[in-house]
Amino acid sequence: MGQDVWRVGDTMEDGGPDELMIGELQAKEHLHFRRWMHKRGIGLIGCEIRNCPGKGRGIFASKSITKGQTVVSVPDDAVLMPQTSSIAEALEKEKLCNSSRNAQKEVMGLVLAVMAERCYDKSRWSSYWDLLPDIDDRQDMPVFWDQQDLQPLRNTPMAEKLGGKWPMTGCHVEHPTQVEELFDTVVKPFCSKGHVPEWQDKTKQQQWWLYLWATAVVSAYSFTLGEDKFQAMVPLWDMLNHVTGQCNVRLHHSSKHEALQMITTKPIKQGDEIINNYGPCSDSELLRRFGFIEQQPNPHNGCEIPCAMLVARCQEHMHPSGAKQSSSDAAHISSNKVFLQKKVQFIQKHGLVPSDGWFKADVLGQPQDEMIEVVRLLLLTAAEFTAFEKQVDRWQCPLARPLTQMTSICHQVPHIIRAIATERLAALAEPCTANDQAGNEHMHGFRRMAAQQVLLIERRALMGLQLWLDKHDSTSLINCSKKVWMHLR
Numbered sequence: 001m002g003q004d005v006w007r008v009g010d011t012m013e014d015g016g017p018d019e020l021m022i023g024e025l026q027a028k029e030h031l032h033f034r035r036w037m038h039k040r041g042i043g044l045i046g047c048e049i050r051n052c053p054g055k056g057r058g059i060f061a062s063k064s065i066t067k068g069q070t071v072v073s074v075p076d077d078a079v080l081m082p083q084t085s086s087i088a089e090a091l092e093k094e095k096l097c098n099s100s101r102n103a104q105k106e107v108m109g110l111v112l113a114v115m116a117e118r119c120y121d122k123s124r125w126s127s128y129w130d131l132l133p134d135i136d137d138r139q140d141m142p143v144f145w146d147q148q149d150l151q152p153l154r155n156t157p158m159a160e161k162l163g164g165k166w167p168m169t170g171c172h173v174e175h176p177t178q179v180e181e182l183f184d185t186v187v188k189p190f191c192s193k194g195h196v197p198e199w200q201d202k203t204k205q206q207q208w209w210l211y212l213w214a215t216a217v218v219s220a221y222s223f224t225l226g227e228d229k230f231q232a233m234v235p236l237w238d239m240l241n242h243v244t245g246q247c248n249v250r251l252h253h254s255s256k257h258e259a260l261q262m263i264t265t266k267p268i269k270q271g272d273e274i275i276n277n278y279g280p281c282s283d284s285e286l287l288r289r290f291g292f293i294e295q296q297p298n299p300h301n302g303c304e305i306p307c308a309m310l311v312a313r314c315q316e317h318m319h320p321s322g323a324k325q326s327s328s329d330a331a332h333i334s335s336n337k338v339f340l341q342k343k344v345q346f347i348q349k350h351g352l353v354p355s356d357g358w359f360k361a362d363v364l365g366q367p368q369d370e371m372i373e374v375v376r377l378l379l380l381t382a383a384e385f386t387a388f389e390k391q392v393d394r395w396q397c398p399l400a401r402p403l404t405q406m407t408s409i410c411h412q413v414p415h416i417i418r419a420i421a422t423e424r425l426a427a428l429a430e431p432c433t434a435n436d437q438a439g440n441e442h443m444h445g446f447r448r449m450a451a452q453q454v455l456l457i458e459r460r461a462l463m464g465l466q467l468w469l470d471k472h473d474s475t476s477l478i479n480c481s482k483k484v485w486m487h488l489r
Helices: 028-040 088-093 103-119 126-131 147-153 157-163 179-191 204-221 283-290 307-318 327-349 369-378 382-395 412-427 434-439 445-471 474-484
Strands: 004-007 047-052 056-061 070-075 222-225 230-233 249-254 259-264 302-306 358-362
Touching (some): 070 249, 103 204, 103 230, 147 157, 157 283, 204 283, 302 307, 302 445, 307 412, 358 445, 369 474
Antiparallel strands (some): 004 047, 070 259, 249 259
């Protein structure tokens, strides 16, 4: 088959070790991991793990599999979470566990747990770490790229999210983000207290690379579990690859078996890959979080505009800087800033802001309806907003007729969005020419290719957004705004 293969038997119930068919894979870490799987009761049923050139590892059907069959089973006690790690007490004390109800803090708790378990000789997950890619194998993830590699991606959403630019209160950008800042403000203070074995004996570079490795591992391989959104590393689950539109399994927790299971959602032929779904991710997000881009056109591609930028530009529009101000003007502006925050709270309360704080426009430039409505609301005067707020309350009454009073939209709405699109487009790098390619020979081939693809998609979608705005009048825009409130009956 041209692929290295190793297989665990169809069941894990026999007393002795399952027969392992490794082909060319005879490395000690794979044998250790197989034995560790058996010891921890992890089941790989009717499937085999293959090393695929250019793709890493994947899980494939070793026989025909029917719909509804469990193909991967991982007992609860084999799952690593901050609260199940060897430093759980310390993480809880520093509010870095799920009890904090802060997504970023719990992600950092899992990063620290992975760091500690990696350095702990007697860790329950030692054999698991041996099988995960090391730093050299994760170099495709932008978190490992230097400034020269990232230069073509400057001012793209991918680069801005990595650096933590445009944060929005109440929103959570999936890891990795604010990488350097979190190392200084969370990791170093926590590790200096002796919670990570041998931390003080490591050089600064070794500390940094351990943190980057753990950050990459958590970003690319962790899962968010259950309604309580527990951050977790689930061995074997993380070997399932993603291909947009081709997912053939679902995640399930069996209370009866106290295990996390992957269950097929359709019949799978022998030799076909078991495919997971990482979510509706653009190539930009797939590259930032997982270190790859789609080989086929990705329907989730487009451009992104941060809500925090919309808020800032609307504020600047209503109160231009540089104008002379009297004391009464200053008081008025201060009052309006407070009212602006009230508007932001309103749009967040009603779910108009994406969970990560970034609005999307598709590859043709069509924006989310919510982005248009948010800008409309931000530009309302105090009297207009107060009246609209009361109107929303009335719409929520069962006998009210919704949307009857939303009949106009400020002509400045498309102006603001177009100005932001123009600003973001101008800040992007120019696409590489053949001569530029020759001058960038220092860049790894994949990095150069991926950076150019992400850049081109962002540029085209921003230009598409400008064209979309040119083609749509105020009536079209008000219809977009009305759609946002159709759920109110």
